[in-house]
Amino acid sequence: MAKKTEGKKKPFQLIKGMKDILPADARYWHYVNELTEKFANTYGFGKIETPIVENIDLFVRSIGQATDIVEKEMYAFTDQGGDRLGLRPENTASVIRAYLEHGMQTLPQPVKLFYFGPMFRHDKPQAGRYRQFFQVGFEVIGEAEPIVDAQIILIAYKFCQAAGFNCTIQVNSIGCPDCRPNYESELKDYFKRVKNKLSEISQIRFIKNVLRILDSKEEQDLPLIAGAPQQIDFLCEDCKNHFIQVLEYLDELEIPYALNPNIVRGLDYYNRTTFEIWAGEEEGSRQSALGGGGRYDGLVELLGGQATPAVGFALGVERFINQIKEADHKVPENPKPEIFLAQLGMEARKKALKLFEELTKAGIRVAENLSKAGLKSQLEMADRSGVQFTLIIGQKEIVDGTIMIRDMENGIQEVVDFEKAIIEAKKRLAKNIVSE
Numbered sequence: 068m069a070k071k072t073e074g075k076k077k078p079f080q081l082i083k084g085m086k087d088i089l090p091a092d093a094r095y096w097h098y099v100n101e102l103t104e105k106f107a108n109t110y111g112f113g114k115i116e117t118p119i120v121e122n123i124d125l126f127v128r129s130i131g132q133a134t135d136i137v138e139k140e141m142y143a144f145t146d147q148g149g150d151r152l153g154l155r156p157e158n159t160a161s162v163i164r165a166y167l168e169h170g171m172q173t174l175p176q177p178v179k180l181f182y183f184g185p186m187f188r189h190d191k192p193q194a195g196r197y198r199q200f201f202q203v204g205f206e207v208i209g210e211a212e213p214i215v216d217a218q219i220i221l222i223a224y225k226f227c228q229a230a231g232f233n234c235t236i237q238v239n240s241i242g243c244p245d246c247r248p249n250y251e252s253e254l255k256d257y258f259k260r261v262k263n264k265l266s267e268i269s270q271i272r273f274i275k276n277v278l279r280i281l282d283s284k285e286e287q288d289l290p291l292i293a294g295a296p297q298q299i300d301f302l303c304e305d306c307k308n309h310f311i312q313v314l315e316y317l318d319e320l321e322i323p324y325a326l327n328p329n330i331v332r333g334l335d336y337y338n339r340t341t342f343e344i345w346a347g348e349e350e351g352s353r354q355s356a357l358g359g360g361g362r363y364d365g366l367v368e369l370l371g372g373q374a375t376p377a378v379g380f381a382l383g384v385e386r387f388i389n390q391i392k393e394a395d396h397k398v399p400e401n402p403k404p405e406i407f408l409a410q411l412g413m414e415a416r417k418k419a420l421k422l423f424e425e426l427t428k429a430g431i432r433v434a435e436n437l438s439k440a441g442l443k444s445q446l447e448m449a450d451r452s453g454v455q456f457t458l459i460i461g462q463k464e465i466v467d468g469t470i471m472i473r474d475m476e477n478g479i480q481e482v483v484d485f486e487k488a489i490i491e492a493k494k495r496l497a498k499n500i501v502s503e
């Protein structure tokens with residue numbers, strides 16, 4: 068006998084590394100969204116939303132040809148019209164594209180922009196690492212003063228605090244195009260001497276971008292990295308002064324930070340201050356950096372504008388929400404219905420359909436199951452939804468022009484004039500709120 072399942076189509080499944088956000092988790096997303104808006108308002112950032120798809124060259128030029136993101140992780144494709152496009156792996160490049168395209172250089176500087184949206188990287192999926200993930204980002208464009216670096220770091224730090232957990236800022240300076248080459252050649256000399264002991268991936272980085280060896284997470288590289296020369300000792304006077312001032316501001320703000328010479332970041336556009344936000348008081352884990360950012364004074368010019376300094380950061384929202392959960396930080400529940408509206412019979416159903424609209428207009432959260440005919444199943448549903456009262460319109464109520472109010476806790480039922488349904492419901496809900 069043929070099996071029942073034969074011929075049935077296999078259900079579609081999520082693409083590897085992607086994630087559904089279901090209603091049970093929605094409150095966390097809502098919370099982070101609200102927190103973002105709150106911070107943006109406090110610090111004067113305007114919202115920007117750029118398309119998920121951009122010309123692929125925008126990302127290649129901004130992030131850098133020899134980076135992991137561009138080399139291995141980009142979702143790139145040719146569209147029907149033959150254009151080479153990419154799903155954004157990050158948003159700083161798009162924000163600067165928009166800054167230039169909409170003439171924002173002519174606005175009073177700095178221009179402060181924030182965003183909240185999905186990014187795409189074809190990375191190896193693992194805990195906290197997805198192929199579609201969300202970022203919250205803040206960018207300040209058009210200001211070179213170190214006080215802005217400090218304020219950006221402050222925002223990142225306070226964002227975590229507001230969400231109920233501690234973080235440490237790992238901070239470094241990677242200098243500028245004037246002083247970095249000296250450091251890079253020093254670093255090259257050093258790693259040349261120990262090249263055979265380096266991991267395979269770092270041997271490749273040695274050829275492509277020696278600085279990125281410092282970002283390696285390979286066990287065998289770590290002792291070698293620990294002994295490497297540090298950029299800080301090679302900074303030019305201007306970069307050194309800039310960095311000292313950033314640190315002085317951080318001291319002033321009492322932000323816990325750790326000087327970390329290995330924070331070189333995985334994107335090429337950075338100069339001077341670079342930082343990452345690690346969860347916990349001290350020794351966070353690199354793998355799960357909550358966020359990162361820094362100065363990118365060369366990017367506007369690289370994308371065709373006048374030389375314009377800028378600084379910013381982005382937080383990974385999934386990782387951020389994990390921390391909120393780990394810290395057991397209280398996040399408002401999804402709004403629950405306050406009353407249930409039940410009906411019995413065709414006429415009652417019609418009346419209930421209209422009454423639902425009036426109740427919600429009066430600001431009451433109402434649950435219903437208007438398509439159900441049986442009262443028993445509706446009352447069970449009312450019970451499950453945790454409401455205090457159920458309004459019931461039955462055949463008798465239709466004839467009498469009344470409505471029944473059932474207290475779900477003690478089962479006591481009272482009949483009132485249908486016209487008074489809203490007033491009575493409001494009265495009872497208010498009474499309950501007062502007596503809580």
Ligand code: HAM
Pocket residue numbers: 156157158159188190195196197198199200201202204205206333355356357358359360361363378379380381382383384385386
């Ligand atoms: P990023 O360090 O590449 O920087 O990413 C920032 C944050 O996004 C990471 O710290 C992490 O929390 C999250 N993230 C990155 N990749 C993944 C992934 N595969 N899965 C889950 N979360 C991930 C940037 O993107 C820069 N645009 C930040 C910036 C803004 N710099 C200046 N302004």
